[in-house]
Amino acid sequence: xxxxxxxxxxxxxxxxxxxxxxxxxxxxxxxxxxxxxxxxxxxxxxxxxxxxxxxxxxxxxxxxxxxxxxxxxxxxxxxxxxxxxxxxxxxxxxxxxxxxxxxxxxxxxxxxxxxxxxxxxxxxxxxxxxxxxxxxxxxxxxxxxxxxxxxxxxxxxxxxx
Amino acid sequence: xxxxxxxxxxxxxxxxxxxxxxxxxxxxxxxxxxxxxxxxxxxxxxxxxxxxxxxxxxxxxxxxxxxxxxxxxxxxxxxxxxxxxxxxxxxxxxxxxxxxxxxxxxxxxxxxxxxxxxxxxxxxxxxxxxxxxxxxxxxxxxxxxxxxxxxxxxxxxxxxx
DNA sequence: CGCGTCGGGTTGATGTGTCAACCCGGCGCG
DNA sequence: CGCGCCGGGTTGACACATCAACCCGACGCG
Numbered sequence: 042x043x044x045x046x047x048x049x050x051x052x053x054x055x056x057x058x059x060x061x062x063x064x065x066x067x068x069x070x071x072x073x074x075x076x077x078x079x080x081x082x083x084x085x086x087x088x089x090x091x092x093x094x095x096x097x098x099x100x101x102x103x104x105x106x107x108x109x110x111x112x113x114x115x116x117x118x119x120x121x122x123x124x125x126x127x128x129x130x131x132x133x134x135x136x137x138x139x140x141x142x143x144x145x146x147x148x149x150x151x152x153x154x155x156x157x158x159x160x161x162x163x164x165x166x167x168x169x170x171x172x173x174x175x176x177x178x179x180x181x182x183x184x185x186x187x188x189x190x191x192x193x194x195x196x197x198x199x200x201x202x
Numbered sequence: 203x204x205x206x207x208x209x210x211x212x213x214x215x216x217x218x219x220x221x222x223x224x225x226x227x228x229x230x231x232x233x234x235x236x237x238x239x240x241x242x243x244x245x246x247x248x249x250x251x252x253x254x255x256x257x258x259x260x261x262x263x264x265x266x267x268x269x270x271x272x273x274x275x276x277x278x279x280x281x282x283x284x285x286x287x288x289x290x291x292x293x294x295x296x297x298x299x300x301x302x303x304x305x306x307x308x309x310x311x312x313x314x315x316x317x318x319x320x321x322x323x324x325x326x327x328x329x330x331x332x333x334x335x336x337x338x339x340x341x342x343x344x345x346x347x348x349x350x351x352x353x354x355x356x357x358x359x360x361x362x363x
Numbered sequence: 364c365g366c367g368t369c370g371g372g373t374t375g376a377t378g379t380g381t382c383a384a385c386c387c388g389g390c391g392c393g
Numbered sequence: 394c395g396c397g398c399c400g401g402g403t404t405g406a407c408a409c410a411t412c413a414a415c416c417c418g419a420c421g422c423g
Contacts, residue, residue, distance in 0.1 A: 042258050047319050052327050055339035062342035063224065064270060069349050083409080097203050102371060109225060114410055116373055121408080136418070137371065158208050164352070166213050168345045173337055178216035180338070181223035184329045188230050191325070244379075263401060275380055277403055282378080297388070298401065 070160055078153040083118055084127060085157070088150040091128065091142040098131070098141040122146075231321055239314040244279055245288060246318070249311040252289070252303040259292070259302040283307075 048056055071082045080088070090107050091097055105115050119140060122128045127146035130138040142150075166174060209217055232243045241249070251268050252258055266276050280301060283289045288307035291299040303311075327335060 042253060042256060047315055048322060048327070051336075051339075052323070055335055055342070056322060056327070058339045058342040058346070061270075062345045065346050065349050069353075081409085092203060095203060100371085105371095109222075111411070112372065113374085113412075117409075120373090154208055161209065161217060162213070164345060164348050166209070166217070168348050169341050173341050174216055175212075176334055176337060177341070178212075178219045180330050180334050181216070181219040184223045184325060185219070185226050187325050187329050188226050192230075242379080261401090266401090272381070273402065274382075274404085278379075278381095281403090 066165060069164065070157065073160060074153060074157060077156065078149060080149060080153055084122060085150070085153065087118065087122065088127065088142065088146055089154070091140065092147060092150050097147070098139045100137060100139060104140060227326060230325065231318065234321060235314060235318060238317065239310060241310060241314055245283060246311070246314065248279065248283065249288065249303065249307055250315070252301065253308060253311050258308070259300045261298060261300060265301060 047053065067082075074080050074082060074085055086108055087104065090104055091099060101112070101115060101119065104110075104119075105112050108115070110118075119128060119130065123130060126143060127149060129141045129143055131141050132138045169177060208214065228243075235241050235243060235246055247269055248265065251265055252260060262273070262276060262280065265271075265280075266273050269276070271279075280289060280291065284291060287304055288310060290302045290304055292302050293299045330338060
């Protein structure tokens, strides 16, 4: 029934292939991260950012900027991570706490990152191969630019630094 | 600190472009669906599947197959959708209920699908352009195949029909 | 001073996803 | 028959995301 006004033939097909890849890849990566290291994708993202900073410490809004998360999500997630000992909140300069990666957090990411990188390479980078991969990168940037341009003109919802 | 064993230079860059595209596109599409039509991406997915079936009615496990969702997630979501009047569960053949799209659900998807399709075209299909888009489709299929092949050999977690 | 408002951050309610346990009818098989 | 297992489905507890409301110090300004 309905056969609604939807994408046509090939568009449809590729779009669904993309969606399927997205989901398959994501669940695969996430599952392994979870099962082998007990980290969620979100945990991982935070730890990557912290461990890439010079000092292993950042202010919450910096994390918010680099992860593109909303502040409340970030706040909730950080309290959970603190409970699990992956990070600490240090109230140094009076009011705003700094987020510090703990030894445990550092260990977690150092253990998990190589495996994660290897999987990304195996199932994504290498399957695409150099040329298609490069093409994807360009196109991806253009898609992001298109959406942001669109949003600039009619909405103000994005946290543009 | 740490600069862990991670993807190198270009790999890294493209991978992050991809992740950013993924997130940007997804939140953009989802936000509009939510704000303009009060549907979540999950609602939409269910309604698409139901409305594409002949009779507008399916068994839960069929939906589970085509959406690739776990059964518990599906069950939870269907009860929520029923509460909102988008679908109905009809207990025809004794035990297993059939999921039926309601008039309201039908209206919802007929209203929202064209807008959604237009956005996908505007920000994804057209930005890629025909050749790159076709290339993406192929690569996506290969990625899925690679992951499934891998899983066939060492795990049994996927619901393969 | 009094007052608004703005940015960084937290909180609580609610919607959504995941995991493990369970229910129950059918089927194989002793 | 009795018993176990399997497949489709539900349930409950918990992790996670989103939204709106709030807190509070700083800053502008009458």
